[in-house]
Amino acid sequence: MKRPFLAPVLRPLLGPLALVAVLGTASHSFAETPEESAAFAEAAAPFCSNPPKPLKDDQRSLCGYASHLPNCAAFQEACKQPVAAPPDLSWLAPLAIVARFVLYALAGVLVIGVFYIIFVAIRKVINDRTPSETPAKSGVKVVPLVEDAAAPAPLPTDGGAALLARADALLARGEPALALSHYLAASLRSLDEKGFLRIARSQTNGEYLRAIRDSEFRGAVAPIVRAVDRAEFGSVAASAEEVAAFGAAARALVMSPRRAVAAPSPFAAALPVAALALVLLGCGGENKKHGSPSGSEYFQSLTSRQGLTVTPLTHPLATLPDPRSKDAVAVMLNADETPLDDETDHALTAWVANGGHLLLSGHSSSWPKELAKAMAASKTSALEVAAEALAKTVAKKIPPPKTSEVPPPDALLLDGRDVRLATGIADDEEEYAEEDADEDESALESREPAEEAPRIRGFTAYSYSSDRPGMPLVRRGDGKTAASLVSVGTGTVVTLDEADLFTNAALAYPRNPTIALTLLRVAAGKGTPSVAADGIVRYSTYRTIERARRHDGRQGASDPLSALLAAGLRLPLIHAAIFAAILFFAYGRRMGRAEPDRLDSRRAFAEHVEANGLLWAKRKFGPLALATWARFAEERLRARMPKSATDPAHYLALETGQDPTFITEIWKRATEQSPTERARGDEIAILKTLAPLLDRLDSAPRRTLS
């Protein structure tokens, strides 16, 4: 049955599929020719000859390559070094708890500080834009000049020089009293600008004078201050000549270049320390003389030599430009390194579906969920049809591959089996088809055979031989698919089920540069591919490849709260809210309790005594509590007793209807109590018996004993 050729639909897919047809040959001819591998034969890899010791975790994860890399004995040796056991830091656990709270508190202070800085900045901007309010800052009322025809343009009112000019103008206009005030204002403002004092509305002229530590400036300002005070509060105006002399002194002061030597700010003082620490400790980067197996120097060299442009991502993944535009880019995303939030995942999936080209590496479990779902649901029929046609063409051009070379089990291989299978079917090389069909028997059983031609079925069967969607591009030594091409909407995703391929260690392996380069070309190629005699596929032009960094997968916060939550401060925020609520209610309760309107004139003393008594009672200081209360109670009783009464205890008993004998007895016990005496155990009981009686007496209307 002949299938219709869906040219418009398949056109975007032809390039990648053509590559698929060629890859098998490429893998087998790799050892002889690919120029990209030659770059790495020029010199021994630095990490092979001088690896960092000890290896970090990410470097150690690449040790699988060590035994397969030429001239890499040092790296192998480093890999054999036992992993140092982490030091026992369990004793730090209590400190960690404290440190956690301290960090939370510091974070809170930091947030408050940021808000405060913003507030101050806004206030400053507002003040700067309101010229009429500026003179108030100086504490000196600046009188505006009366506009007339001869008057010059309005002078700025801020700054010592401006005030000085205004004072000169006032003097010239025959207003020496106002000019004198302005000369003082100019002097003080200038000294403020020079750092000798701080102007405030609550400061007196005398305080300004005493605040000036510089004797020369103080000597210059002192006569002006005296003259101003005399004029303002003593009604003795200075003469125009005197004012002119003060003006000269003020001018010299304003024009003086001397400034106060300010103590370095904590920030400025911390800078040298931080710089020293950076010099001594480094900033955490890799030491270049060692090189790192997990570095990306080879990747950069490979792509630049092969004419591919790889740059950092210029837009967040959530806001990538239209993939159908002329300058559309291909995106390279390591899902292990760049986690995506849900919104970014959704936006990236839509971008791919609209025609974007993505090279997605990293373990499949970390792939963005929505994108993975879209890939799993992708329709591959178009791919299959195109593959059929291209496979025929390529198979005629390229001889069957040789299979003498046995790769290591953990090495990546360009998936030549697709080609073999397709070409085999197309060109009646049925041994390949049978071989592959046997190997993928389980997959065939689990999937419904396609209704189309057997050739298609065979290809399809192999394409789905793994649990990865799409068309396989790369397999591992054990036959598992490592990379595949998936169509999502009108875009494509080249998936690579690991992220190590683009590291120095992986690219140092002789086969892998071709694999990496092929995947990049498939992801970034534009137009129709051409197949060279060596089997390498090339495109006429390539899109710029933009590589996502760690932070590109998360959108910027839309508000401060989201930013705090995104920074992992959810729990501290909850703590802060709880603490704020507790403080609010505690403070409000105290303020509510202390309403001044309901207090009598002696409430301070009474409450003080009661609070002390309660505190001592709680602390089991019975003798002290009883003795203090007894003194207070006796004073209150005597103040209340009529003149005819002499015995407070008797008066208390009569007023409260108690047994006078009993009350007299415990009253005596209370008044004889010494604060320093050893407790007998009955102090609190006596206190609890007598205190309510006194309270009842205080609330009862006063009456006489007569």
Place this chain on the structure above:
Amino acid sequence: MDSQAFATVFERMKSQIASVVVGQEDLVEGLLVATVARGHVLLEGAPGLGKTLLARAFALTTGTTFKRIQFTPDLMPSDITGSSIFDRDKGAFSFVPGPIFAQIVLADEINRAPAKTQSALLEAMADGSVSADGVSRKLPAPFLVVATQNPIESQGTYPLPEAQLDRFLVKLLVENPTRDVEARIVRAHADGFDPTNLNHITPVVDASTLVEMSHVAEQVRVDDAVVGYMVDLVRRTRDDRTIELGASPRASIALLRSARVVAAAEGRDFVTPDDVKRQAKAILRHRVMLHPDAELQGIRADNRIDEILRTAPVPRVA
């Protein structure tokens, strides 16, 4: 006497007393200001800081009569004011004046006497006269009560009531001396200084000069803006949430009187806001009653007055 002469005499008195009471220049100045302003002084400080020495040196410097009353729980009002005693020879009662009949009276540890005895001082301090046996007797002028109290001890003491505290023009705090000052004091004692023998102090002024100085101070000009500033400061003590009872208008008047003396002491015939500000704490600290919560939080009256001074705008005429 003009302002300049006032300033000269004031400075001489200050130097004379400061030569005996080492390192307490502010205290000496406060005492002199209160004296010229016809006010009374409450000194608060721990024992041994020279309060009695200060009062005695002051009396000798001003050439006034000096009496000391040690307040104790059993001190009776008549022990202060004096009482009528039957004179057998004359066959009649004759009044024997108490120690209150002096120009400088040192009421040592005033809070050790009960309220009834303390109140005996009220009339004397307020009116400058003493009533005994139905007869009002005028006290000598100038009349100054210098009372002392110890802020630490509370056992066996009777805190002065607010009404009586208000009678004192200023409350001055006697702080511990710095190390250098203390070394100078010890050095002076090592060199033979005897605090009980102050005969080497010669009077700089006499009582009539002090009275004249008071008259001069009362002539010092006070601008309306400065009066407004005084009132603002006092009113702010009533609006402060941590102050339960603010200062009374008597405090405003006290500010006026003492600021005038400060101005005159600097040779000026007008008061500036700076004069007011310098006297504010001494005038106000004993006239405000803090809220109990504020007291428990360790806030002191001086803290709140500082805050008021820090926030109250200073008047400027121009």
